[in-house]
Amino acid sequence: MKLLLVLLFATVYAKHEEYSGWKSFYIKPSSHDQLKDLGNLISKLELDFYIHPSLDREGVVLVKPQYQDDFVKFVNEENMKYWIHADDVKIQLDNDDLMMESFQQEARSSKSSSFNYDKYHTLDVIYEYLDSVAQKHSDTVKLVTPATSYEGRTLKYLKISKDNFQSGKPVIFIDGATHAREWITIPTVTYAIHKLVENVTEPDLLDKFDWILYPVVNPDGYEHTHVKERMWRKTRSTDQHVAGKICRGVDINRNFDFEWNTVGTESHPCSDIFPGRKPFSEVETRVVHSIFNEHHQNMILYLSVHSFGSMFLYPWSNNGSLSDRGLQLHMVGIRMADVIHELSLKHFPRYRVGNTALVIDYFSSGSSSDYAHSIGVPLSYTVELPGRGSKGFVLHPRYIKPVVTETWAGFAAGARMAGQLFGSR
Ligand code: 0X9
Ligand code: ZN
Secondary structure, eight states, X not given: OHHHXXXXXXXXXXXXXXXXXXXXEEEEOOSHHHHHHHHHHTTTTTOXXXXXXXXXXXXXXXXXXXXXXXXXXXXXXXXXXXXXXXXXXXXXXXXXXXXXXXXXXXXXXXXXXXXXXXXXXXXXXHHHHHHXXXXXXXXXXXXXXXXXXXXXXXXXXXXXXXXXXXXXXXEEEEEOOSSTTOTTXXXXXXXXXXXXXXXXXXXXXXXXXXXXXXXXXXXXXXXHHHXXXXXXXXXXXXXXXXXXXXXXXXXXXXXXXXXTTSSSOOSXXXXXXXXXXXXXXXXXXXXXXXXXXXXXXXXXEEEEEEESSSEEEESOTTTOOOOTTHHHHHHHHHHHHHHHXXXXXXXXXXXXXXXXXXXXXXOOOSOHHHHHHHTTOXXXXXXXXXXXXXXXXXXXXXXXXXXXXXXXXXXXXHXXXXXXXXXXX
């Protein structure tokens, strides 16, 4: 036992080396000018926002060692409120690993079920689960493997339908892990699969709708967050820039052909919001695109699941204007948020609902949800799941179950309301 613990410590502390000396800060601009000044600093100091600040909520930003002095000088000069989030990101990640490992040990000894909601699973385990559900429920579930990722992993999603999409029912599409580090998004999508075919308590959801569930849009990135850099966000491609081998990857949520590369992007490949050299440059983006292409005529609801910040965000994100569907987008968003609020743990913040650019005070282009809406999907959202204050992406596994349960209740309510509004398009 002692040896095991020593080994565990040794393995844990050998990880996350690249984050040694990195710091993350809470930051709370108090005016639009300050927000703008901060925005102008992103590329100069290679800032990586865990969560963008807005005027009513602080953000969290990751700062590399070589830029910390400049960053602190800037916030002091601006008189901007800021305080430490993690004094040494490596140490914080090490501690998170230890805490998760001990929680998972306990969960392992108390349960035998292979695919549970007590831990974050590796890609292999998630893929085995998708294979096995498709095999066991072949009457309703079809496994689709449309392509391989940049690094050669199979891309996999499930189509769930009572009649193999034959009768043209309204389609609902949910995807997760577009951003690799947003681990909590994956179980919310697999839990939807579980509730539609394994533990069916609301049969109307499969009677009325056809479903597309894509838990891991970015498997290369997800794998990378397990083995190397926990805070990786993008794909792992190297072919998008002359310096692509030094700085890999493209932000899939800036790579769609909607106002591509016009706002909220960085042309430097090291940036976490690098949009690629052209729209749909990434095979991972093209696969989501192909789903829109095939189903957009019947698709009534698209949920692009991200973390964190507890928000339902809707188009348009590039300039804050509302689409013709503004009212419906808002109503269905509020409905989902209300249902979640009823079930939610009291210390989780209440969801905010609104136009992306207005809610997060940050404009962006090339996202999947704007793209889907632009080609006619009436209800299209970026969903930012809850993150627990200081942890954010590293949400303790004890919260997986409550988050997936409340989120599914919200999504199911959203589906029903979408059906009432757009069921007979
Ligand atoms: O920046 C993003 O891609 C999303 N936030 S995250 O922290 N998950 O990276 C917000 C996307 C909202 N913007 C659009 N939907 N355009
Ligand atoms: Zn995201």
